[in-house]
Amino acid sequence: MSRLAINKRIASIPPSVTLGVTSKAKAMIAAGETVYSFAAGEPDFDTPEHIKVAAVQALTDGQTKYAPVTGLPALRSVISNKLKAENGLDYAPEQVVVSCGAKHSLFNIIMALCDEGEEVIVPTPYWLSYTEMIRVSGASPVLVRAKQENDFKMTPEEFEAAITPNTKAIIFNSPSNPIGIVYTRSEIEKIVEVALRHGVYIIADEIYEKLLYDGAEHVSPGSLSAEAQEMVITVNGFSKAYSMTGWRLGYFAGPQKLVKAVTALQGHSTSSPTTFAQYGAVAALEGPQDCLKEMGIAFAERRNYIYNRVSAIDGVTCVKPGGAFYVLPDISSFGLDSVSFAEQLLAAEGVAVVPGAPFGVDSNVRLSYACSMENIEKGLDGLESFIKNL
Ligand SMILES: Cc1ncc(COP(=O)(O)O)c(C=O)c1O
Structure with missing residues (x-):
């Protein structure tokens, strides 16, 4: 043995x-x-052709070396612009970190933010990687079981009842995996209000923001107020919107202190996301939609x-x-x-x-x-x- x-x-x-x-x-x-x-x-x-062409061009141009740990400056800059124009979020390019998929961004955030003895609230049903990432960090997931009769949406009351002195953050995913629920603006306002009142960080996983039906509106929790943005860490990526799952590129934007911690962690793990792939991501955000x-x-x-x-x-x-x-x-x-x-x-x-x-x-x-x-x-x-x- x-x-x-x-x-x-x-x-x-x-x-x-x-x-x-x-x-x-x-x-x-x-x-x-x-x-x-x-x-x-x-x-x-x-993946749309113009995105592939941009990455191929980058390879041809010799973009085959390490990129800066936090991502290419050009990519951080177009992400910052996108978050402002589409999501009403005011993050400087220096507050953006590009990683190897939104999954990697979430992993980095949770490792850098959460500690042993702390709790992270996870509305349930949840995307199965959240709880495992939380456990690896040493923190504990606290599941809030949303009711099927409420369309599996967590109510602000259910959220508040789960908060303890050890609560560090909540993971908020809308539109969601595995149900596709989309919280409305007024539902998000109430959840953000509870989080701010208790000093709980919101990790907003917005990876499905482009996939909405019946005229539904995507609302970024961090866009609701300047106070909200300080307590929200916004996560997004390229996999689902641009059919770029295999490219492994995602990002988050958040407080400078968290950016610094994640930069150190990423610097000792993946160094940077793949350099030529990032040129494709720039084309994804800048090109035709x-x-x-x-x-x-x-x-x-x-x-x-x-x-x-x-x-x-x-x-x-x-x-x-x-x-x-x-x-x-x-x-x-x-x-x-x-x-x-x-x-x-x-x-x-x-x-x-x-x-x-x-x-x-x-x-x-x-x-x-x-x-x-x-x-x-x-x-x-x-x-x-x-x-x-x-
Ligand atoms: C809710 C949710 N967040 C994040 C991800 C990660 O996406 P990626 O790492 O491909 O950017 C997924 C992928 O399935 C997901 O369902």
Whole structure:
């Protein structure tokens, strides 16, 4: 038996279930099986051409060396402009740090901000990486279970009731993964008011801000007032909006002291995000934005189709997503926990969904509609047939 002892905090981290289901489905496909996958949280579109051209040009021009730790000055500057023009946020370029994906930004923020004995509030259902990052930092996640009858939105009262003297921050994700809920301006105002009154930092994960339906408005919590902006750390990236998941580029903007701490941490871990990729990111923000509209139209069509079909299945209830690209139907009436449901569905019909358990809701499963209409249609045929035979 190996005597290798793994760091205790790291040893307790389970592997990512979403990545696990995705690779299981891919392995089945590689083995020649037909699989309809609703697992992956990445757009099926290619990165728009002008963004790829900019990165290729950077490579051709010899942009193959380390970049500054916090990102290329040109990229930090266009991010600062974007946050001002689109989000009403007033961050100087020096308050922006570019990292290897929004996931990496969140990891850096949580490591730099949170300490042993502190608590971070996580509205539940939540994106499964938040809780693991918090645990690695030594802090504890405090789950606030939002009610399905409230469309899975955390109320200000539920938030306030979870605050203790040890509360350091809340992670606020709108539009959200895994449900696609979008908080309204007045709901966000109330949540920010509670956070400010108690001195709780808001880590605002805005990675899905461009994926909104039915005219919904994206509101950045930090834009509500100067006081709010001081307590908000805004996280965003390129993966979901510009179909750049494999580029691994994300960023945050926040207080100078946090920027300094994250710069030190990143300087000793990844150094900088990939240099030539950052030129593509500059083109993404500076270039034409029609690609967002085209992808948005396709996602809206899929959202309507998948929501209508899933919610029409006998025994299934489903909150209508207002953003992102997920639905989270409640399958508890079939007497299976979410892992058994997902495993049996994959084995019986070759349909891959992600169990809700690691998102904090064992009564639900997550279907991503970041996949083709054909995949959605055939996959839903499989889901209906599986449920009929239960
Ligand atoms: C809620 C949420 N935040 C952040 C991320 C990370 O995005 P990336 O690291 O690709 O920028 C994801 C990806 O699935 C997500 O769902």
